[in-house]
Amino acid sequence: MWIVLAILGALVAAALIYLASLDGNYRAKRSLLIDAPLGDSFAAVVDFKSWPHWSPWLMHEPDAELVYSDDYQAEDGYYTWDGQVVGAGRLTHVSIKTGSRISQEIEFFRPFKSVNQVNWEFETRGDQTLISWEMVGSMPFLFRFMARKMEPMIGRDYELGLALLNGYLNANAPHPGIAFIGSETLDDFSYWSIPFVGKLRQLEAARKTSIESLQAAAGPTGLALTLYQHIDPMDSTYHAEIAIPVSERTPESNYARRDFRGGRYFKMTLRGDHSFLPLGWYALFSHCRMHKIKLDKSRPALEIYHDDPVQIDDSNRITTTLYLAIR
Numbered sequence: 001m002w003i004v005l006a007i008l009g010a011l012v013a014a015a016l017i018y019l020a021s022l023d024g025n026y027r028a029k030r031s032l033l034i035d036a037p038l039g040d041s042f043a044a045v046v047d048f049k050s051w052p053h054w055s056p057w058l059m060h061e062p063d064a065e066l067v068y069s070d071d072y073q074a075e076d077g078y079y080t081w082d083g084q085v086v087g088a089g090r091l092t093h094v095s096i097k098t099g100s101r102i103s104q105e106i107e108f109f110r111p112f113k114s115v116n117q118v119n120w121e122f123e124t125r126g127d128q129t130l131i132s133w134e135m136v137g138s139m140p141f142l143f144r145f146m147a148r149k150m151e152p153m154i155g156r157d158y159e160l161g162l163a164l165l166n167g168y169l170n171a172n173a174p175h176p177g178i179a180f181i182g183s184e185t186l187d188d189f190s191y192w193s194i195p196f197v198g199k200l201r202q203l204e205a206a207r208k209t210s211i212e213s214l215q216a217a218a219g220p221t222g223l224a225l226t227l228y229q230h231i232d233p234m235d236s237t238y239h240a241e242i243a244i245p246v247s248e249r250t251p252e253s254n255y256a257r258r259d260f261r262g263g264r265y266f267k268m269t270l271r272g273d274h275s276f277l278p279l280g281w282y283a284l285f286s287h288c289r290m291h292k293i294k295l296d297k298s299r300p301a302l303e304i305y306h307d308d309p310v311q312i313d314d315s316n317r318i319t320t321t322l323y324l325a326i327r
Helices: 002-021 038-046 048-053 141-169 200-218 274-290
Strands: 025-034 065-068 078-083 087-097 101-110 114-125 128-138 177-186 189-199 225-230 237-246 258-260 263-271 301-305 319-325
Touching (some): 038 101, 038 114, 038 128, 048 065, 128 141, 189 225, 200 237, 200 274, 263 274, 274 319
Antiparallel strands (some): 025 128, 065 078, 189 258, 225 237, 225 301
């Protein structure tokens, strides 16, 4: 027995030494040129009651309980959140320099306790506003191993939040519109495809030419789509098949017929330019993780295009459906 206890003690000591060697501090900052004047932009951020309309976290649990202090738009004003999915915490205005800077303190009560600093900066750019959103903090000792993941994770949240804020302030500005639909069973279908491995900008270029080539060979067909054999919203490399569905009546060609096996998927719709697709996938993965929806990584993720961006004069009307395979 003492040998087992000695081994366990050595493992615990090694883990503590490893955690002590890590830097638990992190800093995440993102900026976006907002299509609204500085006054409106500043007022939206200082007004905590506007946050549910563009928060990249509250979108995952709209029914979370929110409580506001009487002076929530002034220094020392705050709001608290409490939900089963988003956890619990409080955000407080520490310093407000009208038109230029807001400093805040964010306290997390659940799922773990932490206190971090949040900074906002505002700069006029003609009729627009350059907004910078920053968080500076540190992870609790036992969670120091997560510090490296915090910057890209919070950074993506901030990118999404700023894009949503842009749409909140100006409905005509390009912005993502996200709706989590829920579980859906997809049927089997056959398709032709062109494989792709590469970066996002390369994928955007390949998507258009590949779909045009496939449709030229097949004639009238269903909605074009992309099947992702591997997709990681934190990774910039994509492994995919750009595809169109085909039937038995589709003429023969040099493209091999492949089969998609249906099953349970979680569905989300994204309205907006295709450049928002990476943020859409990040939101979908986050939603499933926060709601503890188990993914089936053995099956591909799907991206179905309902519109040709060339034929749409308003990018906010472009609709794409995203599907993640679930168990």
